[in-house]
Amino acid sequence: MDNNEKGTHFFRQLGQYLWEKRRDLILWLIWTGTQAIVFAFYRIDFEPLIYASMLGIVAGGLFFVRGFARWRKRQQELQLLSQMLDEKVLPLPAPHDLSEKNYQTLIRRLAEARQADLRENEQKQAAMIDFYTLWVHQIKTPIAAMRLLLQTDGEVASSQLLGELTRIEGYSEMVLSYMRLQSDETDYIFRKTAVDPLIRKTLRRFARLFIGGKLSVSFEGTGLEVVTDEKWLLIVLEQVISNAVKYTPPGGRVSITAKGNSLMIADTGIGIRQEDLPRVFERGYTGFNGRGERHSSGLGLYLCREIMDRLGGKILLDSAPGKGCQVTLVFPERMEGYE
Numbered sequence: 335m336d337n338n339e340k341g342t343h344f345f346r347q348l349g350q351y352l353w354e355k356r357r358d359l360i361l362w363l364i365w366t367g368t369q370a371i372v373f374a375f376y377r378i379d380f381e382p383l384i385y386a387s388m389l390g391i392v393a394g395g396l397f398f399v400r401g402f403a404r405w406r407k408r409q410q411e412l413q414l415l416s417q418m419l420d421e422k423v424l425p426l427p428a429p430h431d432l433s434e435k436n437y438q439t440l441i442r443r444l445a446e447a448r449q450a451d452l453r454e455n456e457q458k459q460a461a462m463i464d465f466y467t468l469w470v471h472q473i474k475t476p477i478a479a480m481r482l483l484l485q486t487d488g489e490v491a492s493s494q495l496l497g498e499l500t501r502i503e504g505y506s507e508m509v510l511s512y513m514r515l516q517s518d519e520t521d522y523i524f525r526k527t528a529v530d531p532l533i534r535k536t537l538r539r540f541a542r543l544f545i546g547g548k549l550s551v552s553f554e555g556t557g558l559e560v561v562t563d564e565k566w567l568l569i570v571l572e573q574v575i576s577n578a579v580k581y582t583p584p585g586g587r588v589s590i591t592a593k594g595n596s597l598m599i600a601d602t603g604i605g606i607r608q609e610d611l612p613r614v615f616e617r618g619y620t621g622f623n624g625r626g627e628r629h630s631s632g633l634g635l636y637l638c639r640e641i642m643d644r645l646g647g648k649i650l651l652d653s654a655p656g657k658g659c660q661v662t663l664v665f666p667e668r669m670e671g672y673e
Contacts, residue, residue: 351402476501496542504576508637511569515640522563529558529597533590536571540579548584556592560665566641573634574599574661595667600660606653614651615639
């Protein structure tokens with residue numbers, strides 16, 4: 335900035351300061367004018383008034399220069415601070431009065447809230463990246479299986495291809511469900527819902543997987559009715575039954591029963607080790623079985639727990655290696671607005 339620009343900037347700041355202090359200047363002029371009127375009304379010599387006014391102008395000028403210097407310095411500090419908004423802690427100058435102190439307190443709280451929002455967004459972004467990374471690895475397995483089936487000599491069994499396609503559809507719906515869960519605009523429609531039609535719909539969808547895996551199903555109807563969101567409960571049922579099919583060897587069995595306000599889905603699969611049970615609902619945790627199968631992402635049960643929490647229920651899991659697994663969906667006995 336050259337001398338001309340500096341001079342222009344200085345006079346611009348001076349004009350801004352005078353405009354801010356216009357009330358004080360107007361009050362001073364009114365006070366001086368009132369004194370002059372009083373002196374004239376009582377025919378008092380104006381010399382004392384002029385002398386007092388000159389002293390007032392000198393003293394006021396000194397205060398004005400000092401005030402303008404402090405004001406100009408404060409503006410420079412604020413301009414510098416405006417360039418440091420990304421800092422976690424703003425080095426605010428010492429307040430001059432109570433109002434400025436209160437404003438600085440407000441600014442610090444706003445800065446803390448902004449940093450908290452930034453951290454939350456960073457965590458959400460990292461979680462989203464982790465989710466999609468795991469999901470991509472998971473969906474690659476059925477795609478690779480379909481590729482091998484198509485390269486096999488001879489006629490490819492359509493049921494096998496359809497079975498792998500069903501897995502891909504399930505994984506695609508999983509990621510869509512995860513995205514909807516992350517949205518603040520997710521709507522839940524709670525109404526009294528019969529669970530059996532949802533179970534039958536899920537079993538029909540995975541029928542080819544049951545047939546391909548030579549698995550049997552024990553389901554005679556539960557008569558269970560709960561207050562829930564039908565769409566989200568269906569997602570949970572599909573994920574739990576899909577896991578039962580995935581980890582149950584040929585000749586195994588999947589049983590679906592109910593007791594009270596709980597739905598139990600049990601299988602005769604490979605089971606889960608005791609040390610893995612406390613963490614099976616964590617996002618991305620696959621445990622020993624998942625590492626061995628190499629096609630588990632650890633997303634399904636995590637998604638089920640998130641959904642059940644939002645539906646006001648909970649999901650429990652009991653298992654032992656070689657003895658299968660039982661998943662229990664516990665629904666709330668009553669919800670607000672429903673009896």
